[in-house]
Amino acid sequence: MNDRPALPDAFDMAPVGLIESDFPDKFGIPRQPGLADAARASLVLLPPFDDPLTVRGLEAFSHLWLTFVFHQSPERWTPLVRPPRLGGNARVGVFASRSTHRPNRLGLSLVELVDIDTAHGVRLNLRGADLVSGTPVLDLKPYLPWAESRPEARAGFAPEAPPTLAVALSPAAEAELTRRDDGESLRALIRQVLAQDPRPAYRRGAEERVYGVRLRDVDVRFQARTDARGETRLEVIEIAPA
Template identity: 40%
Template sequence: MIEPVAFFRSPFSTKFGIPRQSGIVEDLGGRIVFEPSFRNPDAVRGMEGFDYLWLVWGFSENPDTHNVTARPPLLGGNMQMGVFATRSSYRPNGLALSSVRIERIDIDTPCGPVVHVLGADLMDGTPIYDIKPYLPYVDCHAGARGGFTDANPWQTLHVVVPEEFASCFHTAELETLKKVLSLDPRPRYHDDASRVYGMPYSGKDIRFTVDGDVLRVVGVEDLQH
C-alpha cells in the first residue's frame, strides 16, 4: 500500500482539457503541496539545484483496468495498441509519470515547503506518490525513437478568443489558455461544429466550438463554488 506524499494544485478542476502529456504547455503552472508528515524544509533540501522533477502520481479519477490494449488519442482513438506501448490513463495500477520544470520553491508557507512547477498534466487534487530529480545525463536520450508518435505529430488548432472574453484574463494566463485549447481538448471521435463544449479552467467555465481547424471561444463565466 502506498500513500501520497503530496497533492497537486492545478487550474483544472476536471480531467477535460488537461494537456495529454507533460511539457506540451510549458507555461502551465501548478503547485506541489506536501502532506503534513513531509512539511519539513529538509524534505526538499537540495531541490533548488535542479531544473526539472519526475512526479510519480495516480490517475485518481480513473478506475484501474486490466485491459491489454488502449486507443491512443494521437491515432484518432480508433486504433488499438498494447497498453504498455502507450501512455493511456487507464492502466493496471493507475500510476503515471510526468516531468515538470521547477519555477520556484517557497520554503516557509502555512503548508510548509510548496514547489511551484510548470508544464504539468495533473488535475487539481491529484495524489503524488513520489518525487525525484530529473538527471540530464541519464534521463535524456538524444535521437531516441518515439514509436507511432514519430509518424503522427499532434495537429493543433487555431484558437480565436474575442476581445470580450480575452479581457477576462491576464495576458500570461490568456496565452497559456490558448495553448491548452490549441491541443484540442475534445475526444478524438467528436466532430460536430455546432456543439458547444465547456472546460473548467482557473475558476472559469470556458465555452467553445470547433469547426475544422478553428476553435472559437464563445463564452467565459465564473464557476459557482
C-alpha cells in the same frame, strides 16, 4: 532468490503530497507535460514529508519527475486502449500507451521546478505540469539529463509533439479577460490548452457542438470552426464563472 522473503501481493503507497493546479477537471488537460507552460501548478507536501530538509538541494535542479496516481481514472483496465494520437480508432497495448486507464493508475510527468517555498511546510512551484488539481503524488526525483535525455529514441506512433490547432477568442471572451487581474496568463493558458485540441478524437467531426473546459475558476466555452481553406480552428465563445 530462494533466500529472500516472498514478495507481497501489493505495496501500500501513501501520497507524499498533493497537486494544486489550474486544472480543476480532467477534460482539457494537455496529454503530456510541457505542452502548456502557462499552467500554474504547485506540489504541496503532506506531513510527515513536509519537512524542508526533504527538499534540501533540490533547487539546484531545473526539472523534476513526479510519480502520481490518476486518481480520477477507473481502477479497471483493459489490455488494449485507443490512444488519441491514433485518432481514437486504432488500438494498442495499454503498456505501449501513456493511457490513464492502466494497471496501478500510475502517472509520470517531467515538470520544471520554478521555486520552492518553505515558509509553511513545503510548496514546490512548477511549470508545465499536466495534472488535475488534487492529484496525489507518490514520489518526486530530480531529472538527470545525462541519464534520461535520449533525443535519439524511437517513439513509435508518437514520434513528435502532437500538432496544434489555431485558437481564436470572441470579442466577449476578450472582454472578460480584460476585466481579470490574471487576464494575460489566463489568455496564454487558454491558447495553449485549446491548441492541443482537447475534443475527444471520435467526435472531432461534430462541429456544431459547444465544449467547455474548466481552467482556474472559469468555464471556457469553445467551438470548432472551419475556415475558407478548410482548416479547423477552435474559437472561444465565452468565458463564464465555473
